[in-house]
Amino acid sequence: MKEIRFHGRGGQGAVLASVILVKAFTKEKRYSSAIPYFGFERRGAPVTAFLRFDDRPIREKTQIYSPDCVVVMDPTLKRSSEIFQGLKEGGIFVLSTRKSIKEVDVPPEVGTLGCVDAIGISLEILGSPITNSCMLGAFVATTGWVSLDSVLESIRETWSGETREKNLRAAQAGYNRTKVVRLR
Amino acid sequence: MEEMIVVDGNKAAAWGAVLSRPMMVAAYPITPQTPLVEYLSQFIADGVLDADLVEVEGEHSALSVLQGASLAGGRVFTGTSGQGLAFMFEPYIRTAPLRLPIVMVIATRDGISPQCVWGGQQDAVTVRDGGWIQIYVENNQEILDTVIMAYKIGEDPEILLPVNVCYDGFYLSHMSEAVKIPDQTLVDRFLPPYKPTHVKLDPETPMAVDPLTPGILFTQYRQGHLEAQEKAKAVIERVDEEFGHLFGRSYGGLVENYRMEDAEIALVAMGSPCGTGKVAIDRIREKGVKAGLVKVRSLRPFPRERLLDSLKGVKAIGVIDKNVCFGWGTGVLYVELSAALQSLSVPILDFIGGLGGSDITFDHFEFAMNRVLRAMKEEVTQTVHWFSLD
Numbered sequence: 386m387k388e389i390r391f392h393g394r395g396g397q398g399a400v401l402a403s404v405i406l407v408k409a410f411t412k413e414k415r416y417s418s419a420i421p422y423f424g425f426e427r428r429g430a431p432v433t434a435f436l437r438f439d440d441r442p443i444r445e446k447t448q449i450y451s452p453d454c455v456v457v458m459d460p461t462l463k464r465s466s467e468i469f470q471g472l473k474e475g476g477i478f479v480l481s482t483r484k485s486i487k488e489v490d491v492p493p494e495v496g497t498l499g500c501v502d503a504i505g506i507s508l509e510i511l512g513s514p515i516t517n518s519c520m521l522g523a524f525v526a527t528t529g530w531v532s533l534d535s536v537l538e539s540i541r542e543t544w545s546g547e548t549r550e551k552n553l554r555a556a557q558a559g560y561n562r563t564k565v566v567r568l569r
Numbered sequence: 570m571e572e573m574i575v576v577d578g579n580k581a582a583a584w585g586a587v588l589s590r591p592m593m594v595a596a597y598p599i600t601p602q603t604p605l606v607e608y609l610s611q612f613i614a615d616g617v618l619d620a621d622l623v624e625v626e627g628e629h630s631a632l633s634v635l636q637g638a639s640l641a642g643g644r645v646f647t648g649t650s651g652q653g654l655a656f657m658f659e660p661y662i663r664t665a666p667l668r669l670p671i672v673m674v675i676a677t678r679d680g681i682s683p684q685c686v687w688g689g690q691q692d693a694v695t696v697r698d699g700g701w702i703q704i705y706v707e708n709n710q711e712i713l714d715t716v717i718m719a720y721k722i723g724e725d726p727e728i729l730l731p732v733n734v735c736y737d738g739f740y741l742s743h744m745s746e747a748v749k750i751p752d753q754t755l756v757d758r759f760l761p762p763y764k765p766t767h768v769k770l771d772p773e774t775p776m777a778v779d780p781l782t783p784g785i786l787f788t789q790y791r792q793g794h795l796e797a798q799e800k801a802k803a804v805i806e807r808v809d810e811e812f813g814h815l816f817g818r819s820y821g822g823l824v825e826n827y828r829m830e831d832a833e834i835a836l837v838a839m840g841s842p843c844g845t846g847k848v849a850i851d852r853i854r855e856k857g858v859k860a861g862l863v864k865v866r867s868l869r870p871f872p873r874e875r876l877l878d879s880l881k882g883v884k885a886i887g888v889i890d891k892n893v894c895f896g897w898g899t900g901v902l903y904v905e906l907s908a909a910l911q912s913l914s915v916p917i918l919d920f921i922g923g924l925g926g927s928d929i930t931f932d933h934f935e936f937a938m939n940r941v942l943r944a945m946k947e948e949v950t951q952t953v954h955w956f957s958l959d
Contacts, residue, residue: 404745408575411747418746421739422926444708444844446740448928 386439387530388449392468393458396428398517401543402458403434405521408539409531410438418443431462438530456524457481458516460504469494475569479527481516486564499527501563510555518552522559533560571749571816578741581709581748582648582674582734583608585716587618588756589672591646593638595623595631599653600686601738602676606648620646628657632673636660639669640770640778644720644763647671650738651678651692658696664731665700666794667779668767670723671731672716673701676742677840677891679925687926688738690840690892694868694901700794702732702801703869705839710748711820712736714812717756721808724763728801730794735868737841737891739926751816759815798870805867823872825864826879828854832861834941835880837906838889839865842922842929846889849934860938865902873909885916885945887937891923899953916944922956929956 389406393399403419410417417438424430435449450470454477457463463480472478475496481503482489489500501523503516511518518540525533533556540552576584582605586594594613598606612618621638625631628649635645649657654675664671679689690705697703702722706715712734719732736742768778782790806822813819827847829835838846843864853860863879865872880886890900897904903919910917920937923929933956943949 400743404575404577407745407747411573411575416747418744420744423739423743443746444847446708446737446744446841446844447930450930 386437386441386443387453388451389436389454389456390449390452391434391436391456391458392462392465393432393434393516394428394462395423395430395432396515397432397458398515399432399458400434402456402517402521403436405517405536405539405543406436406524406531408542409535412535412538413531415440416443420446420448422448431465452476454479454528456520458503458520477528479520479523481520481523486566491568496569497527497565497567499523499563499565501559503559506558506562507555510558511551518555519559522556522561523563526560526563527565533557571751573747573749575745575747576709577604577743577745578709578712578736579605579676579743580608581712582716582736583612584748584750585713585734586646586672587612588751588753589646589717589720589760590644591618591620592643593621593623593635593645594618594647595625595634595645596647596649597625597628597631597653599628599650601678601688601742602648602650602653602674604742605674605676609646628653629660632657632660632664632671635671636664636667636669639671640667640768642763642765642769642771644724645671646673648674648676650676652681654692654696661696661701662699666790668729668794668797669731670720670729670763672719672723672734673731674712674716674734674736676738677735678738685925688740689924689926690735690737691924693733693735694892697869697901700730700798701869702730702798702805702867703735704732704805704866705735705868706741706866707841707843707864709741709744709746710818712741713748713750714816714818714820717751717760718808718812720763721760721811722801722804725804728797728804729767730797730801735840740841755815759812801870802867802872802874820866821864823867824875824879825866827862827864829861829863829879831859832882833859833884834886834938834945835861835863835883836887836889836934836937836941837863837865837876837880837902839868839902840891842889842891845929845931846934849931849938852931853935853938858938858942868902868905871905871909876906876909877912880910880915881913883915885918885941886910887918887920887941889929889937890919890921891929893921893924903953916949917952918944918949919953920956921953927957933957
């Protein structure tokens, strides 16, 4: 089983990103579940989502304390120490940041780092800093745990019309423009 | 053909309602049930569900409206949480003695104060003596399937009682996972239309419903209601079995035993913690400890015979309570189970956790099982533990 923790802010779509990913894993005949944790219900407040996937049914109904992968949807969240809490040795870290990958400072347990300017891309394509679709592309590029096709198909089912097209483009751009570096 | 879709617990409940074909839905949004109302409204707007939607101004009206519809012979559906359930209390305690088989889900939420919008089972357990049947479930598929079963149980002519399907707020209401949507024709075969004769508002054949009822006659009604609760035990088991035959999924009826065959210690729990608990049992069994888990699905009626049967061979028991029982200093399930097992001289410990949305973790389960193992070997004085506090 792999465990993934999403950190975002209310309004950025971290929870929806986790749901889209559950749909993508389901398309690939794997078991998956996502449990969100909302703190205070307002825009901008930190939001966490906990996603698991496996080849066997998932019965756990808990938060995730030792993730295989952490996805951070908002650059300002990286200042919080909780982001890296419990990340497995050699774990994967996917970050929304304007910085170049060399400028990003991560703790020693991070094995693979993926960086993308998700805010920039989302502003450019969607006209708003909602980073979820872009970060899904970045997640696929960094982890390779699920195919981009499955994620795009799930996005296609989530929205309609112009919003759908824009989110598909944001995910594709996130996939194309993510820089990945293996740190160990 | 069963379709597989990814839904959260609220949507699983909404699908359960859709497949059961209620003629009226009335609900008022409240965290964490809110998306349920949105899903139902969407289903009705899209024509997926052919029902009247009554946009009420509060939960008191939601259930009152549905009482009227149920008295007129209709199958109806609603859901609520926490303070919404509190606001609904007056019609709530009238529904079961009126013998209206309304199905209402509760996306369980802790009681306030302090102010809290998060999960906990305090809302549902607090109304356990309102005369309804209450079934607690573990995952989204079980939510959907149990809503359908709830109508079949409640509408049974021997029972005629309303049913709460209780699913943990956020942990299930907002958890997304794949579920199978049963085939409508199979559901129709399983669940025929509701045709009440016991109470019905029909101008063609007038009937006095709920007149002032004194003393001994009133007592007879109470006695009949309690008998129906007792009879519901067999019906819950039978309906679960029938569901299993048709759809290939069954849940143990009143109680599910997990790896209890040779268990020396047992955990007993309700709702979503059972999922984590089963994995915790697998892990401790790998270390050679003979442990099992008993999932209590039905809190009302309370399955004392089944529990006695499940637990008669164990040497120590730990109860996981996601709620408290004021006046006993324990959780509710602990009190209920202790009453059921009074003929056994086995130590029972209680573990209270998961209040106010707090997590029940593997560390908590390990803590609980270590305490239960100790209680099996030696006499312990502390019977109640609070996760994360002790």
